[in-house]
Amino acid sequence: MRSGFKSIETKYMEEREALFHRLRDLDRRSFLKMSAAAMGAAAASGLTPFHSFQPVSVAQGAAPAGGGKAFRFAYISDSHLYEKHINDRFVRSLLRAVEDVNNLSPQPDFVFYGGDLAQLGQAKELELGAQILKNIEVPLKMMVGEHDWYLDMGEKWRELFGAPTYSWDHKGIHFVTLLSVVERDFWTARKMTPMQRMMTVAGLDNGVQSPFMVGEEQRDWLKKDLAGYLDDTPIIIFSHSPLYKLYKKWNFWTDDADEVQAILKRFQRVVVIHGHTHQLLTNRIGDIHFHGMLATAWPWPYAPEGMPELTIEMSRPDPFNPNDGCGDGEVHVHPDGLVDKVYSLWNRTPIAVRRGHTASWGKEDVPPRPNRASY
Numbered sequence: 001m002r003s004g005f006k007s008i009e010t011k012y013m014e015e016r017e018a019l020f021h022r023l024r025d026l027d028r029r030s031f032l033k034m035s036a037a038a039m040g041a042a043a044a045s046g047l048t049p050f051h052s053f054q055p056v057s058v059a060q061g062a063a064p065a066g067g068g069k070a071f072r073f074a075y076i077s078d079s080h081l082y083e084k085h086i087n088d089r090f091v092r093s094l095l096r097a098v099e100d101v102n103n104l105s106p107q108p109d110f111v112f113y114g115g116d117l118a119q120l121g122q123a124k125e126l127e128l129g130a131q132i133l134k135n136i137e138v139p140l141k142m143m144v145g146e147h148d149w150y151l152d153m154g155e156k157w158r159e160l161f162g163a164p165t166y167s168w169d170h171k172g173i174h175f176v177t178l179l180s181v182v183e184r185d186f187w188t189a190r191k192m193t194p195m196q197r198m199m200t201v202a203g204l205d206n207g208v209q210s211p212f213m214v215g216e217e218q219r220d221w222l223k224k225d226l227a228g229y230l231d232d233t234p235i236i237i238f239s240h241s242p243l244y245k246l247y248k249k250w251n252f253w254t255d256d257a258d259e260v261q262a263i264l265k266r267f268q269r270v271v272v273i274h275g276h277t278h279q280l281l282t283n284r285i286g287d288i289h290f291h292g293m294l295a296t297a298w299p300w301p302y303a304p305e306g307m308p309e310l311t312i313e314m315s316r317p318d319p320f321n322p323n324d325g326c327g328d329g330e331v332h333v334h335p336d337g338l339v340d341k342v343y344s345l346w347n348r349t350p351i352a353v354r355r356g357h358t359a360s361w362g363k364e365d366v367p368p369r370p371n372r373a374s375y
Ligand SMILES: [Fe+2]
Pocket: 078, 080, 115, 116, 145, 276, 277, 278, 295
């Protein structure tokens, strides 16, 4: 590894660790107490304890391709858990997201977790995440992020959550989860330890790691998986990194995105939902509609170039509020497979980026501008 070089993420990590070392442990009993207090307050007031997600009316008139029904799922991502003696704030953020989704009424059909559950892929980080996510009351679907994987190459993640690449059908939609953070082997020739490999991948702009990709093996799997579906089947793909090329220096990028998009090209309606960028992103390439979702841990700044035209950037985080810019969200799936993305910055009113915005290439249903400058 190059010595003396510190990536922006490493610098962030060090600053955060210095801060959180000063915090005392928050033990399991405190979590439960906080949780119970919030639930009690909600029951007493008849309100949900934190923000309530605003219901988004589902437009009528869209012809269902597969005879599906409108439904919604919730989305939580990028919690970057350290062991709680190092950092309890990220733990509490994930706990809050779990409470948010458990307070949705009616409950979503499922919750999707968008990757980067752990910070450094350690068994204790992943176990802590699994323990918290067990409190979700509806089915949970999991996806891998690079921070979960590169210490033991996914051994612990698979033990806890199963296969990283899979698909299923739900109410007329075909869903696919990919592992989009495959990297070429940069570690063997450099004789890196597993932790050196993990730290290198965790630093987005260190110039050592390879760009993320889906890789040939999964692309072949995807072709086979989709082979039996007609062109008018609505497809929703989950990837951790955006399945397009946004900004390579920060790995806001999937190197074989063009090849994956080519596999999806024959379908009339495809939605790709990703985490990793810790910010709101909206994009459309051909008939593929892309939605980037929030992190619970921290917001990344927007990349200095390559921003998709359909993106209306979210508000700049308030520097006096460590949780500003963080949150969770919902995805309302229309019968035709296109979606309304509802993002809930925790101290702001939830905002919807509706189906019509990407369907009209930004001409209709323009989402409200944020109440502060973007970042
Ligand atoms: Fe992340």
